[in-house]
Amino acid sequence: GQNIDQPTEMTATEGAIVQINCTYQTSGFNGLFWYQQHAGEAPTFLSYNVLDGLEEKGRFSSFLSRSKGYSYLLLKELQMKDSASYLCAVWNNAGNMLTFGGGTRLMVKP
């Protein structure tokens, strides 16, 4: 089976940096995705990591450590529009499907 854990809620201040952690246990790991989901909307792709290390994309970065079963999403220069849920998801090639964690609801305050 698979188990994916991430904090339920986080609060941060506009302009600050926030790190959202995700730990996972799975067999047949073949990549980790981060998605952003605004309330009432569809999840949208943010990042994909399959090898260890940091992937940077503008204000967003994602890190993966396969040996530790750990990933984080780093959001810099927070904006009010970054208030959303952030979903960590693991691709299990054996099952050929994406399994999601419960999501972290991020609230950005002025």
Add this chain to the structure above:
Amino acid sequence: DAGVTQSPTHLIKTRGQQVTLRCSPKSGHDTVSWYQQALGQGPQFIFQYYEEEERQRGNFPDRFSGHQFPNYSSELNVNALLLGDSALYLCASSLAARVTGELFFGEGSRLTVL
């Protein structure tokens, strides 16, 4: 290039009724996955269709069934609706040829069971 489209966007049913939700995948995609997302939770995998067959199934009862058509569009059917079936139902499409396929999601169908 049309993305993933789902219909209807919202619907209300009563317990015991049946519902059919529809999904058209992103142009060029051949695989459709369905997810159920309860309020405040992450999406839960229901099943995946490829080449008109169910390829993978999550931990959902037989009341949940689906179909994929030759044009790759898909339907999700839920019979004997329960209050707990109230959720956002997301359709996601991908390309089977990509080993680790990024999923593209539709806006979802919000089902309320009264």
